[in-house]
Amino acid sequence: MPQMLTTPQGRTIAHHRTPGTGPTVVFLGGFKSDMGGTKAVHLEAWAQARGQAFVRFDYSGHGESGGAFEEGCIGDWLADARAVLDTIDGPLLLVGSSMGGWISLLCARAMPERIAGLVTIAAAPDFTEDSMWARFDADQRAALARDGRVALPSEYGAPYVITERLIVDGRDHLVLRTPLHLPFPVRFLQGSADVDVPVGVAQHLLDHASGPDMRLTLVKGADHRFSDDACLRLLTRTVEQLLG
Template identity: 75%
Template sequence: MADEFETPQGRRIAWNRIAGVAPTVVFCGGFKSDMEGTKALYLEQWAKDRGQGFVRFDYSGHGISGGAFTDGAIGDWFEDTCAVLDRIDGPVVLVGSSMGGWISLLAARARPGQVAGLVTIAAAPDFTEDSMWAGFDADQRAALERDGQVALPSEYGEPYVITRRLIEEGRDRLVLRAPLSLPFPVRFLQGTADADVEMSVALRLLDHAEGPDMRLTLVDGADHRFSDPDCLALIAQSVEEVLARI
């Protein structure tokens, strides 16, 4: 059973924490995903097996945390992540999947003294602007302005309801338009068959960020889920590599 706490903004966050050695590995999930996903649970078992501190959690409006998904935006979920980090003593290694990659980059920028390493999986920085808004046609943009939201089809279930606030608030959280310093070990992972985040995003991120120890691994044929046995093993291997270089 997950524990709960309230953020300074009054949002109820559900989280699972495994005690172990530092740095604590913190998994940041994707857009409309939750902490019961394959990657989060795999990493939790990996952490238990090696005695590593580990945390997984649900952003507000996700999983079993409080709030409605449509009330949230990138900044809210970033604040939720910071509230989690505030409850962890010592350094952390962030593992960010898809949107969680963007959230992790924001957290790394905001908490340079605490974040000691980073692994991203199909990171989707700035996706509200570069993927959603840039991809909307005139009718969708008009609907967003008129109705405050627009529904997008999803391969993962019910349509995604995208709100005007999500788009507008996201513009205050972009990370690819200003210097992005990552002064610690970083491993970016990306599948070549990812239909949600193109390889060009991973290449742009690698080119844009600045740091002494950054590597991008492309996995031929891997999709956005990045959850087959080989991909899961690569995630754990990448976290181990980051931990070893801290």
């Protein structure tokens, strides 16, 4: 059973903690995903075998946490992540997948002194603006203004309901429009066959961000899930390298 945390905003966040040696590795999941996904569970098993401190959690409206997904936005999920991180003593190594890559960049920007390293997997910074709003047609934009929401098809299951609040709030948390300095080791992992977050996004992030130790690794043929055996081995090897 997960532990439950109440955030300063009153939201209930489910999380699992593995005690061990620091820095604490924290997995931040993607948009409408949960902490029971393949990468999060794989990293937890790796951490338990290694004796490494590890945390995985669900944002509000995701997985086992409270709240409704459609009521959330980037700012809410960032606050959820910050609430979890604030309960952890010592340095942090963040592992952010897809939207979790964006959230982890926001966390790292806000508290660089606590970050020992950052790994992103198919990071999707600014996706509400660049991958949603920018691609909405006139009818979708009209529906968003009229109804406050629009449904987008998803190959992962039921349509995603995108709210006007999600789009507007996202504009307050963009990271690719202003300088982004990451003064710690950073590794961006990206699949070449990812159709949800194309390679160009990873290249843009690499070009935009600044820092003393930053690398982008492209995996030929890997898709957005980045969850086959080879990708999982690369993920744990990358985290191990940053832990030193």
